[in-house]
Every structure is written in structure tokens, then in C-alpha cells.
Amino acid sequence: MSKPALRSDPEKLLRQIISRFVAQEITPLARDMDESGKIPKELMRKIAQMRLFGMRYPVKGGGCGGNSTLYCIMSEELARGLLSLAAKVSKQCLMGTEHLYRFGSKEMHEKYFAPAMRGEKIGSFCLTEPEAGGDLGAVATTATKDGDEWVISGMKTWITNAPIADFFTVLCQTDRSKGVRGLNFFFVPRDTPGVRISPRFETLGTRTTDIAEVAFNDCRIPGEYILGEVGKGLKSLLSILADIRSMTAALALGLAKAAYETAFQYAKERQAFGKTINKYQLIQSKIANMATDIWAAELMLYETTRKIDAGLPAGKESMMVKYFATETACRCCDEATRIMGAYAYSMEYPAQRYFRDARFLLYGGGTHEVLQQNIARELKF
Ligand SMILES: Cc1cc2nc3c(=O)[nH]c(=O)nc-3n(C[C@H](O)[C@H](O)[C@H](O)COP(=O)(O)OP(=O)(O)OC[C@H]3O[C@@H](n4cnc5c(N)ncnc54)[C@H](O)[C@@H]3O)c2cc1C
Numbered sequence: 400m401s402k403p404a405l406r407s408d409p410e411k412l413l414r415q416i417i418s419r420f421v422a423q424e425i426t427p428l429a430r431d432m433d434e435s436g437k438i439p440k441e442l443m444r445k446i447a448q449m450r451l452f453g454m455r456y457p458v459k460g461g462g463c464g465g466n467s468t469l470y471c472i473m474s475e476e477l478a479r480g481l482l483s484l485a486a487k488v489s490k491q492c493l494m495g496t497e498h499l500y501r502f503g504s505k506e507m508h509e510k511y512f513a514p515a516m517r518g519e520k521i522g523s524f525c526l527t528e529p530e531a532g533g534d535l536g537a538v539a540t541t542a543t544k545d546g547d548e549w550v551i552s553g554m555k556t557w558i559t560n561a562p563i564a565d566f567f568t569v570l571c572q573t574d575r576s577k578g579v580r581g582l583n584f585f586f587v588p589r590d591t592p593g594v595r596i597s598p599r600f601e602t603l604g605t606r607t608t609d610i611a612e613v614a615f616n617d618c619r620i621p622g623e624y625i626l627g628e629v630g631k632g633l634k635s636l637l638s639i640l641a642d643i644r645s646m647t648a649a650l651a652l653g654l655a656k657a658a659y660e661t662a663f664q665y666a667k668e669r670q671a672f673g674k675t676i677n678k679y680q681l682i683q684s685k686i687a688n689m690a691t692d693i694w695a696a697e698l699m700l701y702e703t704t705r706k707i708d709a710g711l712p713a714g715k716e717s718m719m720v721k722y723f724a725t726e727t728a729c730r731c732c733d734e735a736t737r738i739m740g741a742y743a744y745s746m747e748y749p750a751q752r753y754f755r756d757a758r759f760l761l762y763g764g765g766t767h768e769v770l771q772q773n774i775a776r777e778l779k780f
Contacts (some may be wrong), residue, residue, distance in 0.1 A: 413469055417476035420449070425480030436606045447518025451477075452491050455502060460508075461516040466640055466644075466705040470539045471649035475700075478653025482756040483605035485653060489646050490559055493517065495522030496669050497639055498568045498584045498626040507586065511566055523564035525555040525613060527637075533769050535570070535633075536579050540615065542571035542625070543604035548652075549583055549625060551593075551618040561611040562599045562715055565589050569615065570632060571690055582632035586624040593618035604755030639762070641707055641717035646699050647764040648717075654760070655696065655724070655731040658753040662735035665742070676738070689731045695726040715777040722770045725760040732757040 400470030424442060432438055446452070455470040456462025457777065465473075470492065496515050497524065503512060514520040531537035532634025551571060558567075567587045574581035597612035624697035625637045663686060666677040676682050699720040706713040732753040736762065743750035 410472060412736040414472050414476055414664040417473055419481035421476055429481045432481060438607050443518055446488055451488050452518055453516040454492050461513050470765050471645055471704050472645050474649035475653040476723050477649045479657045482650060482654050483607040484652055493646060494524035496525050502626040504623050508511055521560050521563055523558055523560040523567045524565050525558050525569040526552060527557045529556050533766055538570055538572055540571045540584050544574050547622045548619045550684045551587060556616050558611060559610055559612050561596050561613050562609040579633050580630055580711055584626040586626055586631050587618055589620045603758055605759040624720040641713045644717035644721035647760055648720040651724040651760045652696050652700055653727035654753060654757060655728040658692060658731045658735040661750055662738040665739050668675040682738060686732045689734055692727040694708055696727045699723060718770045718774050721764050722767050728760055729757045740756060
């Protein structure tokens with residue numbers, strides 16, 4: 400495998416620290432966690448102690464002071480151990496807490512953000528609805544002003560962490576006549592009367608990911624729980640979209656590397672027709688293609704995060720890398736199952752988990768059909 404495209408000592412150091420932690424604490428438990436659908440509390444406590452939930456927030460805000468590049472290195476390395484755990488940590492560090500960090504009052508910071516950085520409270524990001532997936536213009540959950548309060552009504556679905564969340568960042572419509580310009584985010588604590596969480600969804604992969612529907616039945620929240628200025632919800636979502644897409648690409652890259660390394664090792668050991676299968680050209684072709692795609696995805700990812708860190712526009716690049724890295728992960732996980740033959744089909748080996756988990760990456764941050772359309776638009780095609 401090529402040397403990762405890193406340029407600074409903090410980047411190398413962070414990669415080493417997380418990689419060691421993954422090898423010692425996550426990989427040995429990955430199968431059990433996947434089968435039980437549970438992450439041990441002790442493991443989450445260690446992750447919190449490493450302050451990974453605050454990787455991309457300033458030190459004085461309770462975070463680690465990292466940037467987008469460091470955050471993606473963290474996500475990538477964690478994903479080499481267990482994608483669902485990596486996604487849980489990465490989402491808490493971005494979508495779960497970003498609007499609270501930016502727009503929450505001092506009291507909200509003390510009561511929710513600081514504990515979230517310590518891993519004591521969990522946040523959840525609610526965009527998707529039964530009738531509004533990629534098309535956010537169709538969001539039907541409403542927020543209506545009533546005196547000093549907002550009243551939230553509607554249904555969100557496919558919400559990661561909903562079964563265990565302490566608070567929700569909820570995209571609502573405040574003025575339907577304005578379409579997407581009427582969208583705003585609101586902060587809803589779980590114990591608000593009217594919040595109902597469905598039973599946990601059963602899913603194909605990332606089986607430690609807790610997903611459920613959340614119903615908001617006339618939930619009354621204080622006026623200050625609007626996150627950002629009225630009418631600026633879309634703008635604040637767009638401002639973190641490049642980070643969301645890069646993070647998804649980082650998860651994809653970590654998973655692709657895990658699948659590649661498993662298949663690489665297996666091919667050097669497995670004998671067929673008198674020699675190890677790595678001696679066959681068709682297997683060599685698969686490994687060469689996997690390594691090439693992984694290298695390309697890595698270069699694209701860290702080029703994109705460096706643009707984000709420099710405050711440069713990275714919208715097109717982040718769409719391209721989310722699309723390419725995720726397709727790379729799907730291809731690598733598929734090829735790993737072919738290289739490993741029947742053993743990839745056994746629950747004893749991780750190849751089947753990589754194959755199932757890869758599908759998780761396809762939807763959030765934009766489906767690939769929509770991303771391709773948007774990339775073409777960016778190219779003024
Ligand atoms: C594991 C998992 C975790 C998730 N976690 C969250 C979460 O925490 N919070 C949250 O809000 N949501 C979450 N989601 C939902 C996710 O964001 C949506 O799945 C995503 O936005 C796509 O919506 P959809 O699945 O309804 O597909 P749709 O938007 O209905 O699309 C269905 C199909 O139509 C295609 N399509 C749609 N529009 C176009 C178009 N214009 N041109 C061409 N093709 C098009 C799509 O590409 C796709 O193939 C999660 C989903 C999964 C699977």
C-alpha cells in the first residue's frame with residue numbers, strides 16, 4: 400500500500416495514534432460488535448477520553464483544535480477497524496453537534512455541547528422524512544412561532560443515533576411559500592413532550608448503527624432553540640456539506656483499505672493449483688486496480704480537505720471525492736469477497752462485513768445519481 404498523502408507531523412502522529420488504538424482496541428472486538436449490534440461502553444469511554452468527539456472543534460470550545468484534514472484522518476483510520484463505530488464518532492463530531500456549537504446559547508453549550516464532547520450526551524441530525532430524501536425542498540416538518548416558543552410538528556426517518564440520542568438538530572420549514580429558503584434548524588432535546596422514537600431499524604450492514612424514526616408531535620421549545628437566523632437553514636447546511644462529503648469519503652477510504660489489506664494477505668497465503676493465488680494474473684489485476692483506486696481516492700480526499708482548511712471553495716471536489724471514494728469502497732469490498740472465495744462468505748472472516756457495510760456509504764451526503772448530476776452542473780455541462 401502506498402504511503403498516505405500526509406504532509407505534516409501532526410497528521411502523521413494522529414494517524415499513528417488512531418491506527419494503534421484501532422489495532423489494539425477495535426479490530427479484536429469488531430466481529431462481536433457487528434454480531435451483537437453493540438459497542439461496549441468502555442470502548443466509547445476510551446474514545447471520549449482521547450477527545451475524538453471534539454476533533455474538529457477549537458480547544459477553547461472544548462474540542463481538540465483539529466481541522467478538516469485531521470478529522471478525516473481520524474474517520475479513515477477508525478473505519479479500518481469498524482465502519483459503524485467510525486461513523487458514530489464522526490457524525491457526533493460534525494452533524495450531531497455543529498449547529499449546537501455554532502448557534503447554541505451559553506447555557507445550551509454547558510448543558511449539551513460540553514457533555515457531547517465528553518461523550519456523555521449524544522446528538523442526532525434530522526433531515527430525511529418519509530417523503531423527503533435527497534429532495535430537501537420536500538421537507539414537511541414545520542416550525543411555527545407561538546409567542547416566545549416554537550412548535551415543531553412532523554416526522555423524520557432514517558435518523559442515525561435516534562434510539563440513543565439526547566438531543567436532535569431538526570430541519571424544519573418555517574415558511575412554505577419560500578421553499579428551501581424557508582428551511583431552518585431547531586434544537587429539540589429528547590425529553591421534550593411530544594418526541595416519539597420508533598423501534599430501532601434492522602439493517603443490512605453497519606449493525607452497531609442505531610437508526611430509527613422520530614416523530615415530533617406539537618413539540619414546544621424555547622424561542623432561542625432556533626439554530627441560526629430565520630431563513631438561513633439552507634445556507635448553514637451548505638456550509639458543512641463539503642465536510643460531510645469529505646468525511647463520508649474518509650470512511651469509504653478506510654473501509655476500502657481494510658478490504659484491500661485482508662484480500663492482499665489472503666491471496667499471498669491461499670494455495671490453488673500448486674501455487675499461491677497471488678501468482679495468478681487475474682488476481683494481480685484485481686489487487687492492482689484496488690490499490691490504484693485507493694491511491695486516487697486518498698489523493699482526492701486530502702486535496703479536498705486542504706482546500707477546506709484553507710477556506711477555499713471545495714463543493715465540486717467534495718462531491719467528486721464522496722462519489723469516487725464510495726464507489727472505490729464498494730468495488731474493493733466486492734473484489735475482496737471474490738479473491739477470498741468461499742471464505743468471504745463465512746461470518747468468521749471480515750470480508751462479508753466489509754461488503755455489507757460498504758452500502759451504508761451510498762446514501763448520506765448525496766446519492767451518486769444526484770451527485771453526478773450536480774457535478775455535471777458544476778462543470779457547466
Ligand atoms: C444507514 C443510513 C443512515 C442514515 N442516517 C441519516 C441521518 O442521520 N439523518 C438523516 O437525515 N438521514 C439519514 N439517512 C437518510 C439518507 O440521508 C437518505 O437515504 C438520502 O438522503 C437519500 O434519500 P432516500 O434514501 O430517501 O432516496 P431518494 O432521495 O428517494 O432517492 C431514491 C433514488 O432516486 C434517485 N434520485 C433521486 N433524485 C434524483 C434525481 N434528481 N436524479 C436522478 N436520480 C435521483 C436517488 O439517487 C436514488 O437512487 C440515513 C440513511 C441510511 C441508509
